[in-house]
Amino acid sequence: MRPIWLCGGLILAGSLLIASMPADDIAARASKLHASAIVIDTHADTPQRLLFEKFDLGHRDARGHLDIPRMREGGLNAVFMSIWTPSKVNGPKGVKRALDLIDAVREQVRLHPQDLALATTAEEVRRAHAQGKIAFLMGMEGGHMIDDDLGVLRMYAALGVRYLTLTHGSNTNWADSSTDDPKHNGLTAFGKSVVQELNRLGVLVDISHVSDKTFYDALETSRAPLMASHSSCRALCNHERNMSDDMIRALAKKGGVIQINYHIGFLSQEFLDARRKIQDEMRAKEKELEKTYGEDQGRVILEGERLAKEYIAAGKLPRVSWEKVVEHIDHAVKLVGADHVGLGSDFDGAWMPDGLEDCSKLPRLTEALLRKGYSEDDIRKILGGNILRVMEEAERVSREMQNTNR
Numbered sequence: 307m308r309p310i311w312l313c314g315g316l317i318l319a320g321s322l323l324i325a326s327m328p329a330d331d332i333a334a335r336a337s338k339l340h341a342s343a344i345v346i347d348t349h350a351d352t353p354q355r356l357l358f359e360k361f362d363l364g365h366r367d368a369r370g371h372l373d374i375p376r377m378r379e380g381g382l383n384a385v386f387m388s389i390w391t392p393s394k395v396n397g398p399k400g401v402k403r404a405l406d407l408i409d410a411v412r413e414q415v416r417l418h419p420q421d422l423a424l425a426t427t428a429e430e431v432r433r434a435h436a437q438g439k440i441a442f443l444m445g446m447e448g449g450h451m452i453d454d455d456l457g458v459l460r461m462y463a464a465l466g467v468r469y470l471t472l473t474h475g476s477n478t479n480w481a482d483s484s485t486d487d488p489k490h491n492g493l494t495a496f497g498k499s500v501v502q503e504l505n506r507l508g509v510l511v512d513i514s515h516v517s518d519k520t521f522y523d524a525l526e527t528s529r530a531p532l533m534a535s536h537s538s539c540r541a542l543c544n545h546e547r548n549m550s551d552d553m554i555r556a557l558a559k560k561g562g563v564i565q566i567n568y569h570i571g572f573l574s575q576e577f578l579d580a581r582r583k584i585q586d587e588m589r590a591k592e593k594e595l596e597k598t599y600g601e602d603q604g605r606v607i608l609e610g611e612r613l614a615k616e617y618i619a620a621g622k623l624p625r626v627s628w629e630k631v632v633e634h635i636d637h638a639v640k641l642v643g644a645d646h647v648g649l650g651s652d653f654d655g656a657w658m659p660d661g662l663e664d665c666s667k668l669p670r671l672t673e674a675l676l677r678k679g680y681s682e683d684d685i686r687k688i689l690g691g692n693i694l695r696v697m698e699e700a701e702r703v704s705r706e707m708q709n710t711n712r
């Protein structure tokens with residue numbers, strides 16, 4: 307008997323079956339593919355919520371973008387939890403905050419042993435997946451948290467941190483940020499030694515947020531491929547935080563990967579332009595939020611998203627669809643091939659597009675790529691295979707450097 311797929315229903319010689327049948331062949335293939343792939347997100351700001359709200363990931367909470375029930379629903383198998391402090395929270399205070407955030411992540415793993423497993427290598431991610439657990443990794447967002455001290459960096463690595471974003475929104479004492487006035491012409495000599503130490507430790511060098519010159523300096527210095535943990539394409543949305551086509555090409559040439567960010571302000575030129583027009587007005591309201599919620603950055607971010615949604619509802623800012631994420635993936639794939647692109651949502655740290663409001667909606671991306679004609683192999687790479695390859699390469703470089711004691 308040959309089944310015939312008809313929009314939403316399946317006709318089998320003489321009998322009509324509807325109800326829970328998939329919409330069509332592609333939808334069925336997509337959900338199978340998504341469920342069997344290792345899906346990895348390289349940037350979620352959820353640790354702010356863990357620390358300040360004492361949020362427990364076991365609870366579904368629609369105020370944020372990510373929790374265990376919705377990770378299960380969305381087939382999200384591994385996530386890099388972002389250890390982030392604002393650039394002004396630095397020095398010993400920044401180190402203490404970073405340790406508190408690391409502890410908050412590790413405590414969630416301890417409290418949910420059936421669902422979560424701490425992972426520090428590609429192999430551990432694969433093992434967690436094989437055991438039906440979600441792999442929790444940690445990435446540190448902002449070189450200011452090492453307090454200009456390689457010893458502190460080594461301690462973070464020992465606690466499980468597996469990438470360091472060289473800067474956040476402001477310059478560090480050794481690297482320029484894309485959203486600050488250039489001060490060091492890229493990386494200083496100490497900045498280069500940070501990159502070398504990261505290579506030796508097997509910690510990925512993350513170039514999201516850094517200035518173009520810092521990116522090129524890091525690319526030249528690093529023996530391991532680089533990652534952009536949460537960056538989108540400047541050709542589609544001209545924000546300095548996004549990567550130019552030349553940068554994406556150079557990153558790919560050395561084996562690296564760009565993990566596309568879902569923030570509507572980095573996805574849509576139309577949104578970015580409209581937002582810039584009302585910059586002062588919005589900034590003033592965001593400052594109010596910072597005053598109200600103080601150090602609770604998780605709350606500031608999510609209330610900021612609520613504010614942006616009010617502006618969108620009032621027609622002051624345009625709607626941005628989840629399909630923009632697919633456009634950015636496709637742009638980067640057309641430039642450098644499917645081996646160098648992945649997913650870095652910025653969940654709980656940014657404003658999500660319509661249709662990708664939280665991590666439960668991820669299967670939509672897989673289906674869209676399949677409909678675009680992407681091969682299943684390529685989609686698996688984008689969903690997580692590429693970042694695993696980059697991690698393995700960084701682990702290999704680390705072993706090599708440690709063997710030669712360099």
Ligand SMILES: [Zn+2]
Nearest residue numbers: 447515536655
């Ligand atoms: Zn960021």
